[in-house]
Amino acid sequence: MSHPALNQTPAPPATRTDPSALAARVPLQLVGPDGRLTEAGHLRGVDVDLARRLYRDMVLARALDREAVALQRQGELSLWLQCEGQEAAQVGSVHALADRDHIFPSYREHAVGLVRGLTPAELLAQWRGIAHAGWDPAEHHLHFNSLVLGTQTLHAVGYALGCRLDGDDSVTVVYFGDGAASQGDVNEAFNWAATMALPVLFVCQNNQWAISTPTSKQFGTSLHDRAAGFGLRSWWVDGNDALAVHAVTTEAVESVRRGQGPALVEAETYRIGGHSTSDDPKRYRTDEELDAWRRRDPLARLRTALTDLGVEAAWFDTVDADGRELAARTRAECQALAGPDLRDLFAEVYADPHPVERERASYEAHLELTGRGR
Numbered sequence: 001m002s003h004p005a006l007n008q009t010p011a012p013p014a015t016r017t018d019p020s021a022l023a024a025r026v027p028l029q030l031v032g033p034d035g036r037l038t039e040a041g042h043l044r045g046v047d048v049d050l051a052r053r054l055y056r057d058m059v060l061a062r063a064l065d066r067e068a069v070a071l072q073r074q075g076e077l078s079l080w081l082q083c084e085g086q087e088a089a090q091v092g093s094v095h096a097l098a099d100r101d102h103i104f105p106s107y108r109e110h111a112v113g114l115v116r117g118l119t120p121a122e123l124l125a126q127w128r129g130i131a132h133a134g135w136d137p138a139e140h141h142l143h144f145n146s147l148v149l150g151t152q153t154l155h156a157v158g159y160a161l162g163c164r165l166d167g168d169d170s171v172t173v174v175y176f177g178d179g180a181a182s183q184g185d186v187n188e189a190f191n192w193a194a195t196m197a198l199p200v201l202f203v204c205q206n207n208q209w210a211i212s213t214p215t216s217k218q219f220g221t222s223l224h225d226r227a228a229g230f231g232l233r234s235w236w237v238d239g240n241d242a243l244a245v246h247a248v249t250t251e252a253v254e255s256v257r258r259g260q261g262p263a264l265v266e267a268e269t270y271r272i273g274g275h276s277t278s279d280d281p282k283r284y285r286t287d288e289e290l291d292a293w294r295r296r297d298p299l300a301r302l303r304t305a306l307t308d309l310g311v312e313a314a315w316f317d318t319v320d321a322d323g324r325e326l327a328a329r330t331r332a333e334c335q336a337l338a339g340p341d342l343r344d345l346f347a348e349v350y351a352d353p354h355p356v357e358r359e360r361a362s363y364e365a366h367l368e369l370t371g372r373g374r
């Protein structure tokens with residue numbers, strides 16, 4: 001018989017965020033959901049060239065993402081993790097970093113990869129099942145996808161420690177989701193980074209769902225409050241507002257670079273598609289919720305703001321054409337990807353030749369010499 005206390009619903013922790021309190025608190029917004037500048041947006045002003053760059057990269061990311069979903073449905077990719085809806089959180093934050101800063105992604109950061117110069121083929125190779133990862137992390141300062149939730153936060157903290165020991169002033173930036181924040185690894189990473197004052201920026205894309213588990217079942221208190229409890233400086237931002245994400249990440253990354261210790265940005269956003277192409281989100285979330293977030297679409301929002309700032313329709317047409325071109329290139333590069341060379345399985349395992357390899361070669365030579373080979 002189980003203990004009676006186990007059958008009781010536990011009382012919510014004192015700090016649990018009450019939905020009405022959440023509604024009363026609004027993360028930083030420079031552009032409101034309707035695309036109009038907020039008071040903070042008017043105060044800070046808008047750098048129109050930057051806003052155009054962010055908008056264009058978001059359009060490209062969406063075009064690649066939608067094409068990848070179509071390719072998966074046609075059997076050209078084994079799996080795809082959709083990033084539609086999260087373009088502002090990704091594009092806004094990555095544009096705030098210096099090229100020398102190191103990025104550790106989770107598995108949905110395709111927009112980050114595009115901004116870091118990855119080709120569609122490099123982004124798709126892993127999901128076509130022909131490579132462990134599709135790019136050279138050293139070239140782009142962008143490490144491989146991490147599909148084991150949260151592990152990349154520990155990799156990032158260790159990497160940042162290495163950078164500090166090497167005397168370089170790069171910041172290590174790590175992306176993870178709201179669900180990953182429940183992992184022990186992530187909380188250990190917060191603590192390790194804070195106690196050693198390491199140059200790490202944690203970026204959480206809080207897209208409200210960890211597959212079918214809502215944030216309300218993951219968070220006893222908001223993540224930026226939790227991070228502050230570990231000793232991280234933290235920022236909370238509307239993750240569908242690319243300009244606000246850019247502004248907040250710029251402040252956060254500058255504070256880390258100045259040596260003020262690690263920081264966290266929590267970007268409130270939403271995953272419009274399924275968790276992956278294997279998931280059916282209709283089984284756990286409502287059409288009303290989806291519609292409400294569609295009305296906060298990051299691309300539409302910035303487009304309205306840019307139009308109000310005088311950007312002409314013709315410019316948007318050229319950006320849309322660039323998106324269509326990227327989609328066509330994504331398809332062509334995907335279909336042209338050659339199958340894997342199975343010898344590559346061993347190619348990148350050890351930095352130096354492993355002793356077992358030498359022993360195998362010597363044994364094969366022995367078999368050859370004695371005529372006992374197959």
Ligand SMILES: Cc1ncc(C[n+]2csc(CCOP(=O)(O)OP(=O)(O)O)c2C)c(N)n1
Nearest residue numbers: 108147148149177178179180207209210211
């Ligand atoms: C250690 C670990 N536990 C469980 C899983 C299975 N899993 C894959 S994705 C996912 C949800 C992740 O949600 P979140 O961190 O919010 O990121 P999102 O997928 O929403 O971007 C889970 C539970 C995993 N990959 N790794």
